[in-house]
Amino acid sequence: MKKLNVEPLRGFRDIFFEEADIIDFVIKESERLARRWGFKKCFLPTLERFELFAMKSGVEIEKTMYVFKDKAGRTVALRPEATASVVRAYLRLLRAQPKPLKLFTIVNVFRYDEPQYARYREFYQADFEVFGSSDSYEDAELITMLHDFYDNLGLRHEIIVGSVKALRTILSEEGIDEKEQDVILHLIDKGKVDEALERLEKMARSPERAVETVKELVSIEGGEEVLEKGVEIMRQSGYGYSFEDLLQLTKYLPDDVKSVIRIKLAFARGLAYYTGLIYEVKVPGFPVSVAGGGRYDTLTKVYGWEYVPATGFAIGIDRTAMALSKMHGWRSERPTVVVIPLDEEARKEALAIARELASLDVDVILLTERKSIKKMLAYASEKKARVVIILGKKEISEGKVTIKNLDKHRQISCPRKSLLDCLADALKT
Amino acid sequence: MKKLNVEPLRGFRDIFFEEADIIDFVIKESERLARRWGFKKCFLPTLERFELFAMKSGVEIEKTMYVFKDKAGRTVALRPEATASVVRAYLRLLRAQPKPLKLFTIVNVFRYDEPQYARYREFYQADFEVFGSSDSYEDAELITMLHDFYDNLGLRHEIIVGSVKALRTILSEEGIDEKEQDVILHLIDKGKVDEALERLEKMARSPERAVETVKELVSIEGGEEVLEKGVEIMRQSGYGYSFEDLLQLTKYLPDDVKSVIRIKLAFARGLAYYTGLIYEVKVPGFPVSVAGGGRYDTLTKVYGWEYVPATGFAIGIDRTAMALSKMHGWRSERPTVVVIPLDEEARKEALAIARELASLDVDVILLTERKSIKKMLAYASEKKARVVIILGKKEISEGKVTIKNLDKHRQISCPRKSLLDCLADALKT
Numbered sequence: 005m006k007k008l009n010v011e012p013l014r015g016f017r018d019i020f021f022e023e024a025d026i027i028d029f030v031i032k033e034s035e036r037l038a039r040r041w042g043f044k045k046c047f048l049p050t051l052e053r054f055e056l057f058a059m060k061s062g063v064e065i066e067k068t069m070y071v072f073k074d075k076a077g078r079t080v081a082l083r084p085e086a087t088a089s090v091v092r093a094y095l096r097l098l099r100a101q102p103k104p105l106k107l108f109t110i111v112n113v114f115r116y117d118e119p120q121y122a123r124y125r126e127f128y129q130a131d132f133e134v135f136g137s138s139d140s141y142e143d144a145e146l147i148t149m150l151h152d153f154y155d156n157l158g159l160r161h162e163i164i165v166g167s168v169k170a171l172r173t174i175l176s177e178e179g180i181d182e183k184e185q186d187v188i189l190h191l192i193d194k195g196k197v198d199e200a201l202e203r204l205e206k207m208a209r210s211p212e213r214a215v216e217t218v219k220e221l222v223s224i225e226g227g228e229e230v231l232e233k234g235v236e237i238m239r240q241s242g243y244g245y246s247f248e249d250l251l252q253l254t255k256y257l258p259d260d261v262k263s264v265i266r267i268k269l270a271f272a273r274g275l276a277y278y279t280g281l282i283y284e285v286k287v288p289g290f291p292v293s294v295a296g297g298g299r300y301d302t303l304t305k306v307y308g309w310e311y312v313p314a315t316g317f318a319i320g321i322d323r324t325a326m327a328l329s330k331m332h333g334w335r336s337e338r339p340t341v342v343v344i345p346l347d348e349e350a351r352k353e354a355l356a357i358a359r360e361l362a363s364l365d366v367d368v369i370l371l372t373e374r375k376s377i378k379k380m381l382a383y384a385s386e387k388k389a390r391v392v393i394i395l396g397k398k399e400i401s402e403g404k405v406t407i408k409n410l411d412k413h414r415q416i417s418c419p420r421k422s423l424l425d426c427l428a429d430a431l432k433t
Numbered sequence: 434m435k436k437l438n439v440e441p442l443r444g445f446r447d448i449f450f451e452e453a454d455i456i457d458f459v460i461k462e463s464e465r466l467a468r469r470w471g472f473k474k475c476f477l478p479t480l481e482r483f484e485l486f487a488m489k490s491g492v493e494i495e496k497t498m499y500v501f502k503d504k505a506g507r508t509v510a511l512r513p514e515a516t517a518s519v520v521r522a523y524l525r526l527l528r529a530q531p532k533p534l535k536l537f538t539i540v541n542v543f544r545y546d547e548p549q550y551a552r553y554r555e556f557y558q559a560d561f562e563v564f565g566s567s568d569s570y571e572d573a574e575l576i577t578m579l580h581d582f583y584d585n586l587g588l589r590h591e592i593i594v595g596s597v598k599a600l601r602t603i604l605s606e607e608g609i610d611e612k613e614q615d616v617i618l619h620l621i622d623k624g625k626v627d628e629a630l631e632r633l634e635k636m637a638r639s640p641e642r643a644v645e646t647v648k649e650l651v652s653i654e655g656g657e658e659v660l661e662k663g664v665e666i667m668r669q670s671g672y673g674y675s676f677e678d679l680l681q682l683t684k685y686l687p688d689d690v691k692s693v694i695r696i697k698l699a700f701a702r703g704l705a706y707y708t709g710l711i712y713e714v715k716v717p718g719f720p721v722s723v724a725g726g727g728r729y730d731t732l733t734k735v736y737g738w739e740y741v742p743a744t745g746f747a748i749g750i751d752r753t754a755m756a757l758s759k760m761h762g763w764r765s766e767r768p769t770v771v772v773i774p775l776d777e778e779a780r781k782e783a784l785a786i787a788r789e790l791a792s793l794d795v796d797v798i799l800l801t802e803r804k805s806i807k808k809m810l811a812y813a814s815e816k817k818a819r820v821v822i823i824l825g826k827k828e829i830s831e832g833k834v835t836i837k838n839l840d841k842h843r844q845i846s847c848p849r850k851s852l853l854d855c856l857a858d859a860l861k862t
Binding site: 024028045055070075095097098112128136137142152256307338342361367386387 | 435436437438439440441442443445446447448449450453454456457465466468469470471473474475476477478479480481482484485488499501502503504505507509511521522524525526527531532533535536541543545554555557563565566567568570571573574577578581684685687736737738767769771780781784785787788790791792794795796797798799800801802803811812815816
C-alpha cells in the first residue's frame, strides 16, 4: 500500500513543542496588550471575496494571493492580511459605534510567496485597528503600546517612523498618478532607490527638483531632531508638506518611547492603503521587521463609502516568536506532575487524583498506558516532570500515595488526605 | 463610485463584542483544559493536500470540502477537521516521542454546507488527540475531561457513548464491505434507521438475524445497566462482539461522570475513521451536539504507515459558545477605566496614566479624539466603564486628577501621586 505523503504543503508548517509554546506565548501577550488598552476582540472570515483585497492591498500582495473559485463560482481569496476584513466588517456593522472604536483580531494569513527565512505561506498576525480617530495622539498611543509590548517581551527594538505624505505629496505635485506612485513607493520600500529615481526623473514635471528632494529625504534618518531638517528641505523645495503629522506625534510620545524611535524622512511600506504616518518595529540582529502599521484614512472611501479616519498595526506573531527564541531563549515556568498507576486496582484512584490536581490548575499528565515502572519514570523525565505521584495496590490499601521528586531523587510516602501538602513540599525548589 | 459589497461570503461570519467574548472565553477554557491535563499545543496548516482528507473522512465531509488548485497546480483543500492533519504531522515528526503523546490544537475548519442554525462554513474547534494508547483507560480520561470542561462552564450536559464495533462487527460478519458499511452507519447516524435496515436486509448473509439484532440494539439506550442487555443480545444472536470496550470504560469512569453518561448500543457518528468507542456531548435544549470524539486505531494504517492506536475529541467552540449564551447568559467581569484628557496640555500626561494602568493589568481606554466633556462621558458610559479619570489644565497645574465613578455619580479630586489608591477606592462596589 502506498504511504501517504506526510510533508505539509510547501511553505506551510507543523509547529510543535517549544516552537509552538513561544508562538502561543506571543499570542497571549498580544491578547493581554489588547485587553489592557481597551481593544475589543473580533473574529473575521478567513475567506473573502477577491475584490476586497484587489482594490487597495498593493502590488506585492496582489501577486501572491491564494485566489480560487468556490462551488458557487464566486472568486474568493484566503486573506493576505487582516485590515481589509476589519474595514469591511466596520462598514457593515459598526458605523454607529461610539468613536474611537478600537478592535483587535488574531488571524492566520496566506501569501503564495517564495518561502524563505521568516517568510511562510501561512503565518499569524495580531491586528489592532482604530476607527474614527484622525489625531496623531492616537498614533502616539499605538506606538507606545508597541514599545511596551516588545519591552515586556525583553526584546531590544527600534521603531522606524515616517509618513507616506512626504513622498506622496512630492509625487502628486509632480503630476504622477496614484498607480505609478504605488510602483515608485514599492521600489523605495524594497531599497531600489536608483530605479525609483530613474522612473521619477522620467515622469516628474520638474525632474531635477523632484529627484534632488527625494534623494535628500532618502539620505536622512535619525532621532526627533531630523524633523527640522525635513521641514527645511520641504520649505526650500517648495512642496506642500512639512512633516506636521510627525511633529505632532513626537509632541505626544513619552520620552522613553522617543528614545527607540528612528525617523526616516522618506519611508515607504508594502501596503498601498497607507495615507500618512507609517512605522515598523525592528529587532537588532533579526533580518525582517517584526511589526508594522500606519494610518489609512481613505480606505473606506476607496471602497465607495464615507470618509472614516483609521489607523492600526499588526504584530507578526511568528517573526516576534522567532526573534524571541533567537535573541534570548525562552522556557515555560510551569511544573508538570505525572500520575502513575502501577496496577489495575490503582487506575480509578489515579484518575481521581489527576482530576483533583487539574481542578487546582496544576499541570498533570496521567499515565494511561501500561508499562514497567522503569519506563514510566523515563516517560516522566522525558516530559520534564518535576514530581511523579505513584500508586499501586499497596498504596491503595494503606490509603497512601508515593511522591517522588525527580530533580532531587527523593521519595516520600504520603497519606492520600495530605496529598496537596506533600506535593507542595515536593515542588519546592 | 460603486460601493463595495460589505457582506461576508455566505455562511461566514463577522463576530464582535459579546459574541466574540464568549467564543474567546470558550477558547481560553479549552486551552486551560489542555494545559491542566498535559496536552501540548500545536499549530498545523489550514491548507493541506486534498488526498489527506479524501482517504477516510467519510461520505458527508467529502461532499462539502473546499477544494481548489493552487498556483503550482496542486489539488489542495481547506481543512474540514483537525484529526487528519494531526495524524499526518505525527507520522512525519513525532513517531519517536514517548507514548502516550497528548496533543492539542485550536483550528478554524471549513465546510461548504448549507448554512443553518449553528452550522457555518467556517467554524472553530479545540482538538485533543492521544497517540500510542490502546487502552479504554485513556478514553475514560478524555470523557472525564469533557465532563469537567462542561461542568466548569456551568452547562448541564449528557455524554452519549457507544462503540462503532457493535454495528461494524455485525455488518462485517454479514459480509458487507467497508464502503457499504459507511453508508449504513451514515444512515443510522442521521436517524434514517428504516432506510438502513432495508439496505441491511438486502445485503446481509442472514438478513433476518441481522435486521432483528440491529433493530434491537437501536432501540436500547440508557445508563451503565444497558450494557448487560447488549451483551445478552450479542450472545444470543451469535455475533463476535460483546461490548468489551464499553464495559472496560465504565470500570474506570468516576461515578459523577457515569451519572451524565447515556449509552447507545447502536451508536454511529459522521467521521468514517472511528474504530471503537465514540461519544458526543449534548446540552439539553440545544439542538446539535457541542463536542464529540472517539477512537481511531487504524487511521495510520489507512495512510499506509504502521499501526498506532489513537483516540481524541473535538470541542465545537462556536456551538459551545452558543449553548452557553442561550442557556445562562454570560458577562465579562473586568472593570474598564476610561482616561479623558480635556485639553491639549493634558494629553501627554493622560497617555502616561493610561500606560501606567495598563502595565498594572487594568483595562483602560484612552480617549484619543477631541470631543466635548459631555460626549466624552457618554462614550465612557457606552463602553460600560465603571470609572473615568479626567485631567485638564487645572488638574495638571495642581498635580491632581479627577476620578469619577459612573455607577455612583460620585467624583473626587485626587493627588496624581495617589492615583492608584483613589482608583482602587473608586472601583470598590
